[in-house]
Amino acid sequence: MKSEKIKVVLCGAAGRMGCTVIDCFHAAEDVEVRYGIEKKGHPEVGSALEGVPIVSDISSAMEDADCLVDFSSPAFTDKLVKMSDERGKPLVIGTTNLSGETLGLIENVSERIGIVLSPNMSPAMNVLFRIVPDVARALEKGFDVSIVETHHRWKKDSPSGTARKLMRILKDAGSKDPQVRSLRMGEIIGEHVLTFAGEGETLKIAHCAQSRGAFASGALLAVRFVVKANPGLYDMFDVLRLR
Incomplete structure (x- = not known):
């Protein structure tokens, strides 16, 4: 007997990352993107992308969803977290540049629903996150540290969410503050x-993303994880069992 598919509502569906997530999830046998969400007035609202209806009314769209996936904008993420809390829907958040207030809200809401939060869902990048503390502690004395991050010219946040996470990891490991440089060039994924x-x-x-598929595949793993998880705040270390 075929198991029922995980029904997903994808926020930010018409963006570059959203379109890649739709393609990735379509290829999975156990996940179905039921609706894509974009803000009212977006040119794709009312159309369909790869067979996924694009709507602006998230309240109706999430009624029978098993999980919500967010690659939208910081302002929308705040609203989405509150609605997920009200409906008891687990959530995967890949949106970056979230405010301290939104992060506090996420932490509070995670006491009632499962949330996977990660600025970079690439499995390989998270392995890099895992090894950096050991390297930083071993090279604590006599070494200068730098982070150079390069992305496409349309990326708004700077430094990237991934670079900021690396900065936090280095600080927690006792490393000196790194020199950080952000470049926005052409169509470089990351x-x-x-x-x-x-x-x-x-x-x-170094980590180089050759396509957004690396992030989408991580988001797929996060969806499979969070629909079975107890309430709590998780990251890709939990999803990939890197702890």
């Missing part, structure tokens, strides 16, 4: 280079 430069030697750790 590159992050972490450099430890000492006397006579340099260590570079």
Whole structure:
């Protein structure tokens, strides 16, 4: 007997990341994107992308959803978290540049529903997050540290959410404050280079996303995880069992 598919509502569906998520989820046998959400007045509202209806009324769309996935904007994420709380719907959040107020709201709401929050859902990038503390502690003395992140010219937040997470990881590991540089060029999906430069030697750790599919595949894993999870605030370390 075929198991029922996980029904997903995708916020920010008509964006570059949203379209990639739709393609990725369509290829999965256990997940179905029921609706895509865009703000009222968006040119795609009322149409369909890869067979997914694009609507602006999230309240109706989420009625029979098993999970919501958010790649929208910080302002919309705040609203979405409150609505997910009211409806008891688990949530996967990939939107970056969230305010301290929104992060506090997410932490509070996660006491009642499962939430996976990550600025970068790429599995390989999260392995990089996992190893950086060990490197930072080993090279604590005598090494200067830098982060150079490069993205497409349309990316609004700077530094990227991934770079900010690397900064927090380095701080927690006792590393000196890194020099951070943000570049916005062409159509580059995302590159992050972490450099430890000492006397006579340099260590570079780099992650390059060749397509948005890397993030979409991570979001798919997060959906499968969060629909079975207890209430709580999770990240990709939990999803990938990296703890």
